[in-house]
Amino acid sequence: MRQALGPRTSLMLVAKANAYGHGLIPVSRQAARSGVRWFAVAYVREAIQVRAACEDAQILVLGAVMPSDVRALLDHRLIPVVVDEAQGRALALAAASRGEVLQAHLKVDTGMGRFGVPWQEAVSVYEKLSREPGLEIAGLCTHFASVEPRKPSLGPEQMERFRGIDDQICRKSSTKLFRHVSSSRAFLYQPDWDLDGVRVGVAAYGYGTQGSGIRISTDPVLQWRTGVMQVKKVPANFGVGYYTTYTTPAPTTLATLAVGYVDGYHRALSSKGFVLICGRRCAVVGRVSMNWITVDCGADADVAAGDEAVLIGQQGGESIWADELARLARTIPYEILTSIHANCERHYISAPSLPL
Numbered sequence: 001m002r003q004a005l006g007p008r009t010s011l012m013l014v015a016k017a018n019a020y021g022h023g024l025i026p027v028s029r030q031a032a033r034s035g036v037r038w039f040a041v042a043y044v045r046e047a048i049q050v051r052a053a054c055e056d057a058q059i060l061v062l063g064a065v066m067p068s069d070v071r072a073l074l075d076h077r078l079i080p081v082v083v084d085e086a087q088g089r090a091l092a093l094a095a096a097s098r099g100e101v102l103q104a105h106l107k108v109d110t111g112m113g114r115f116g117v118p119w120q121e122a123v124s125v126y127e128k129l130s131r132e133p134g135l136e137i138a139g140l141c142t143h144f145a146s147v148e149p150r151k152p153s154l155g156p157e158q159m160e161r162f163r164g165i166d167d168q169i170c171r172k173s174s175t176k177l178f179r180h181v182s183s184s185r186a187f188l189y190q191p192d193w194d195l196d197g198v199r200v201g202v203a204a205y206g207y208g209t210q211g212s213g214i215r216i217s218t219d220p221v222l223q224w225r226t227g228v229m230q231v232k233k234v235p236a237n238f239g240v241g242y243y244t245t246y247t248t249p250a251p252t253t254l255a256t257l258a259v260g261y262v263d264g265y266h267r268a269l270s271s272k273g274f275v276l277i278c279g280r281r282c283a284v285v286g287r288v289s290m291n292w293i294t295v296d297c298g299a300d301a302d303v304a305a306g307d308e309a310v311l312i313g314q315q316g317g318e319s320i321w322a323d324e325l326a327r328l329a330r331t332i333p334y335e336i337l338t339s340i341h342a343n344c345e346r347h348y349i350s351a352p353s354l355p356l
Contacts, residue, residue: 001200004215009194012038014201016046021337022205022222025053026348032057040199044069051076064115070094073102081107083115088129096134105139108165110158112145119161123168139178147185159193188214207323207333220321223313230256231303240294241286246271253301257309260291264339268329277309279316
C-alpha cells in the first residue's frame with residue numbers, strides 16, 4: 001500500500017472494532033513498527049488503547065465525541081471529527097475552559113447521510129468554528145456511500161462536492177488542512193482521490209483486493225483455528241443437532257468442534273459452512289449451537305479428537321477465507337471478521353517490519 005501511494009500521502013490504518021477482529025493493540029503495535037503514523041478508530045476508548053501502544057501516532061476518532069470526552073482527547077493527544085456546528089462549539093467551549101486548544105478534523109456529509117456537516121453548509125460552518133478560541137480545525141474529510149468503478153455510484157459526485165468545499169476553504173484558511181476521503185475501496189480504484197491521507201481498513205487485513213482493475217492485491221492476515229473434541233461413526237438417517245435439522249444421507253464420520261455462535265461463528269452457517277480437517281473440506285451439518293458445531297468428515301475420514309480444524313485459513317492445499325463464509329451466510333467479510341469474539345485466544349506471528 002505504501003508503495004502504491006505518493007510520498008505526500010499518509011497511510012492511515014483503520015483499526016476500529018478490535019482491528020476488524022484481529023486484535024487492536026498487537027495490530028497497532030506492528031503497524032507502528034512498520035512505519036504507520038496515522039490510525040483511525042470509532043471511539044475514544046479505542047483511541048486510548050492505541051495511544052498506549054503507539055506513543056508517537058496520530059490518532060483520529062471517527063465517531064461523534066461529546067464535550068465530556070474533551071479531557072481524554074487532550075490528555076491522550078487524540079483528534080476528533082467535528083460532525084456539526086453545535087458539537088464543534090461545545091467541544092471548543094470544553095477545551096477553552098481548560099485553557100487548551102483541541103485539534104479536530106471537520107467531517108462533511110457529501111452524500112453518505114450519516115455523520116457530518118451537510119455539504120451545502122460546510123464552508124459556513126468552517127468559518128464559524130475557525131473563530132472559536134478552543135478549537136483548531138486541522139483537517140477536512142468525508143466518507144463515500146459507494147465507489148463502483150464499472151457502474152453508477154455516488155462516489156464521483158461526492159468527490160466533486162468535496163473538491164468544491166476544499167477549494168473554498170483553502171482560500172479562507174491560513175493553514176493547510178489535512179484532507180482525507182478514501183477508504184479501502186476508493187484507495188483501490190481511485191488513485192486521484194488519495195489527497196493527504198487514505199483511511200485503509202478491510203484491504204489492510206486482506207479482503208476486497210481480488211478484483212480486476214485494482215491498484216494492489218493483499219492476502220488475508222488472520223487464520224481462525226480450533227480443535228476436534230469428539231469423533232463418532234454414525235449410520236445413515238442419523239439426526240444431527242437441535243431439532244434434527246440435518247440427517248445423514250449415508251454412513252459417515254461426524255466431528256464435534258470447539259466453536260459456536262458465542263465465539264462469533266455465525267448461526268447462518270448452519271448446514272452451509274465448511275471447515276478444514278486433515279486438509280479436507282468438511283461440511284458443517286445441523287445447527288450451529290452456542291459452543292459447538294458438528295461437521296461431516298466423510299465415511300473414510302481418519303480424524304481423531306485433538307486434531308486441528310481450520311475455520312478461516314489454509315490447511316494442506318485447501319483454504320477457506322472470510323469472504324467465502326460471508327457469501328454462504330449472506331453477509332460481508334467485515335461482519336465475519338468483527339464477529340470473532342475478543343475472548344478467543346489470539347497468537348501473533350510477526351513478519352519482518354517493512355519501512356513505510
